[in-house]
Amino acid sequence: MSSQDKLQKAIKVIAQLSIDTASRTFSKLIKAGATIDLERAFIADISEVTRMFSGSEDEVVGAYVDLVGDAPFTFLFFVSAPDSLMLTDLMLRREVGTTKEFDLYAKSAVQEIGNVLASAIVNVFSRDFGIAMKPTPPAVCRDYIGTVFEEYIMKSAGELNELFVMESRFCVVQFDIKCHMFIVPLPGSDEVLQTVLESPNMKEYY
């Protein structure tokens, strides 16, 4: 296995652990079961990855969080606009269907979900691999799915032409709410991740 392959494997393991932890945390937060529908890691050209959503009229609400520290990553959580209203009700412990429009409460709910998920990921980085990280306050955006995703990758795509992308889709079964999460390493994270390769926790995955 080449050092590049090992590095990608390391990112994949960290991201998978992070996503598993984050989706469990999410289930607890909204007090409803969530199943992971898709979990994948891939390297993609920046044009190719944005073409996934290009031209779609789908309206989503996204929370962007930068994970800053030893190995910088960037995190995105998004749901469709109608699903964000249901999530708001679940967060506020009220009957689903109460929230009718994307208001300040809905924005805060998505912001809080982004914050909680990003914090769960940071905890995995720190607890299992000794990578010191902290999440920035989430920025929330409601727009076309293509626009939300484009803005997400801008930071990494400025310096890179190919991105290592971890994507996870999970579903809140009872209400059929489909959530998406993305984690992308930012330039500067490679060096620290190389050292993580040698950590005892990582060896069990080879």
Add this chain to the structure above:
Amino acid sequence: MRIIAVGIAEIKVVQPPALLRTNLGSCIAVCIYDPATATGGLLHFMMPRSLQGTAIVKKAKYADTGIQELVEEVKRMSQAKSCSGFVAKIFGGARVLQNISSDIGSNNEEAARRILKEMGIPITASQTGGDRGYKIEFDVGTGIARCQRFGEEAKEY
């Protein structure tokens, strides 16, 4: 009609009938059309200028290298000797995320306008700025661009 998605840092110049489609935030879409041969193309660039002194792998990422490349590709496809009859339409350059300090969207718009002016290509239509994303559909056969800003009615240019 063929519908072709255009990703970030990408150029598409195709034979009609075809619709080039993209979404924008702070990026800019430059549509170039040659009315004489009904040939058109779209560039979706993300930054105003390329870094000097470095090898540019993806010319379409930057306004300076991308617009030049787009015009060359339209010239090749239309077999035009120069770009004298070409027209341009530009869209995007929004500031979708308010907490980002640099206004990359307006820098991108400024770069696109300056470069097109230097090349002598008139901008016949534009919709730029604001704080919402854009959905663009460019018909390469007619040169008509349909621009829809998020939450608003679509307009044709």
